C-alpha cells in the first residue's frame with residue numbers, strides 16, 4: 001500500500017506524545033474488538049489523560065488534527081484501524097499497532113476487513129468473500145479534483161467536452177453524429193444527411209449565418225426555412241432570425257474552438273427533450289389527501305412541483321426552438337387498489353395546473369394476482385421487476401415511442417428507471433430524496449440486525465446499482481453528496497462500506513464523479529408566499545385555522561389546547577417518523593420552563609390512535625407523544641394536530657403562525673433536504689432547523705434562520721428561547737430574520753432555477769453517455785451481473801403480505 005498523508009504524519013505525531021499515546025492505545029484495545037466513533041475515542045482520551053492542559057497539548061498539532069478527522073476506528077487487538085476523513089470525499093486509512101505505535105497505510109479493503117472482524121470474523125477471513133468494485137471501470141474516466149467543486153458536474157463535463165471536441169474536424173465527429181441523430185418521431189431536427197461531415201457543417205453554418213443576418217431579428221423561421229433546408233438545416237435552431245443566428249454562431253464557435261460556457265449554452269438550445277418519464281413508485285402518490293399517509297411526504301410534493309416547472313420550461317424551450325410539438329411528462333407510480341379514499345386506484349390522472357402531464361399508475365403484480373394493500377418502502381423489492389416490465393409496455397404505448405429522458409426517485413424508482421433506461425437506451429437521471437443508509441448508524445456493518453426489519457440488503461444494492469447506472473444524479477444540496485466538514489455525505493457513505501455475509505464494497509460511488517449535480521427544489525410560490533402579502537392571503541381558511549389552533553375542544557383532529565393565545569407559537573409539521581423527531585421537540589419544550597413561559601407549541605403530524613397505524617415507526621412515535629404530553633403536563637401550552645393534507649390551508653397556517661410572531665422548528669435527527677423548511681421561509685416565518693443534513697445548507701445560521709442540534713435538546717431549546725427573549729427587547733429582530741429567510745430563498749431555492757438546470761443536464765448528459773459509450777457499456781455489464789444473481793435473490797427473500805391479492809384482470 002502506497003503511503004498517504006496520514007500514514008506519513010502520524011508516526012512522528014505519536015512519537016511526540018509517546019507516553020500518553022501508549023496509554024491511550026492500551027485503553028482503546030483493553031475491551032477487545034469493537035467499533036469506536038470519534039466521540040468514543042475522545043472519551044477514552046479524556047479518561048486517560050485527565051489533566052486538561054496536558055491533554056490539550058497532546059491534541060494540538062497534527063495528532064489532534066488526525067484524531068478529530070477520524071470518523072471511526074475499528075479495534076482488533078493489537079491493531080486500531082482508523083478511517084480518517086481529512087476533507088469531504090477524501091479518506092485515508094491507517095492501522096496502528098497498539099503495542100509499539102507503528103503506523104501503516106492500509107487500503108479501504110483492509111480497513112473494511114477490520115470492521116468485519118468485529119461483526120463476522122469468519123466472513124472477514126474468507127478470501128473469496130464477494131467484493132464490489134465499481135471504480136474498476138473508472139481508471140480513465142475524468143474526475144473533478146477539488147472537494148469544493150463536487151456537485152458541479154455539468155460545468156466540468158462542458159469543460160471536458162470543449163477540450164475534446166473543438167479544433168480539428170475529426171474531433172467534432174461525435175457532436176456531428178449526435179446532431180444528425182436528433183429527431184422527433186422520425187422527423188429530422190437541426191441538420192440532415194446533406195451535412196454529414198464536420199467540414200460541410202462548418203461551411204454551411206458560415207453561409208447560413210450570413211444569410212439569416214440579412215433578416216430583421218424577429219422574422220419568423222418559416223420565412224427563411226426553405227433556403228436553410230436546401231443547405232441541410234432542419235427545424236430546431238430557433239423561432240426567429242435573431243435566435244437562429246445566435247444558435248448558429250454558437251455552433252460555429254464550438255466547432256472552431258469550444259469553451260465550456262458556449263458548450264453549455266448550445267446544448268441548452270438543442271431540441272432533445274420532449275417526453276419525460278418520472279418514476280416515483282412507493283407510498284400513496286396522488287394530488288389530494290395523500291400527505292400524512294405512511295411513507296408519503298415531500299417526495300410527492302417535490303415531484304408534482306417539479307413536473308409543473310419542467311413542463312413550463314420545456315414549453316418555453318420548444319417555442320424558442322421554433323417547434324410546435326407538445327411535451328409529455330408521465331409520472332409513473334403504483335396503483336393501489338386499497339386506496340383509502342385517495343385516487344391511487346385510478347390508472348391515469350391529469351396533473352393539476354399542467355397541460356401535458358399525467359400520473360400513470362401501474363399495480364404490483366404477484367403470482368397470485370394484483371396486490372391490494374399499501375406496502376412500506378422497505379418491503380417493496382419483490383414487485384419491482386414485474387413492475388418495470390409492465391411499466392415499459394404502458395409507457396411505450398402512451399408515448400408512442402421511447403421517452404427522451406427517464407428520471408427515477410428514491411431507491412425503488414431509481415432501480416426501475418435504471419432497468420428501463422438500460423433496456424431502451426435512454427438517458428437516465430436519479431434523485432435520492434433520502435438515502436436510508438446514513439439515517440441508521442452502522443446500518444451496513446450491522447446488516448444482520450437491520451435486515452429483517454428494513455431489508456437494507458435490497459435497498460443498498462438497489463441504490464448502488466442505480467447510482468452507477470445513472471447518467472446524472474440530481475441532488476438538492478452539497479451535503480447530500482459529500483456532507484460537511486464533519487459529517488460524510490449520503491452518497492459519500494456509499495464509497496466504501498461492508499455488509500458482512502453479503503458483500504464488501506471497495507468502491508461503490510465516487511463523489512468526484514462528474515455525474516453529480518446540485519439542483520435544489522423550491523416551494524410553489526403562488527401557494528407559499530410571505531405573510532405580509534395581505535391581499536393574496538387565503539382568508540377563507542381563517543375560521544378553520546382559528547378552530548384548529550385555538551378551540552378548546554379535543555377531537556379526531558386535535559388534542560391539547562393553548563391557554564394563553566397572546567404568546568407566539570413555535571410550530572412543527574412532518575410525517576410521524578422517528579427521524580423527524582417531533583417527539584424530541586416536544587420533550588425539549590416539556591423540559592424547558594423558560595421556553596414554555598415564552599411561547600406555545602403546535603405540532604402537526606400523524607394521528608392519535610397508534611393501533612390504527614400500519615407503519616411500525618409511526619405507531620411507536622404516536623405512543624411516545626401521548627406519554628410526553630402526560631409526563632410534562634403540556635395540555636394548556638401545546639396543541640397536537642393530526643396530519644394535514646391541504647397545502648393551501650397549510651400555507652395559511654404557516655402565515656398565521658408568522659402573524660403570532662412565532663417560528664418554525666424542524667428538529668429532525670437527520671433531514672435529507674427538508675421542504676417544510678423552505679415552505680416556512682417562503683412564508684416569512686423565521687425557521688430553526690436541524691444542523692444534520694440539508695437544512696444546515698439551506699439556512700445561514702443567524703442570518704436567514706437558525707441551526708439547532710437535535711442531539712443537544714437543552715442547547716437547542718435555549719437557542720429558541722434566547723431568540724424569543726431577544727425579540728421582546730429588539731422589535732426589529734424578528735423581521736430581520738424573516739427577511740433574511742426570504743432573501744435566501746430568492747437567491748437559491750426556486751423551481752425556475754431548478755427546471756433550467758435539470759433540462760440542461762438531460763441534454764448534456766444525453767450526449768456525454770454516447771461520448772463515453774465504452775465506459776457506459778462496461779458498467780452496464782457489471783450491473784447485469786449483479787442484478788441477476790444477487791438482487792433478484794435478495795428481493796425474493798422479502799415476504800409478500802398475506803392478505804389475498806386481487807385476481808389478475810383477464811387482459812393481463
Ligand code: UDP
Nearest residue numbers: 291292297298299301574643644674675676
Ligand atoms: N406535509 C403535509 N402535511 C403533514 C406533514 C407534511 O402537507 O401533515 C407536507 C409538508 O408541507 C411538505 C412535505 O409534506 O411539503 C414534507 O416534506 P419534507 O421534505 O419536509 O419531508 P419528507 O416527508 O419528504 O421527509
Ligand code: LCN
Nearest residue numbers: 298299433672673674675
Ligand atoms: C425526502 C426527504 O426526507 C426530505 O428531506 C426531502 O425534502 C424530500 O424527500 C423532497 O426531496
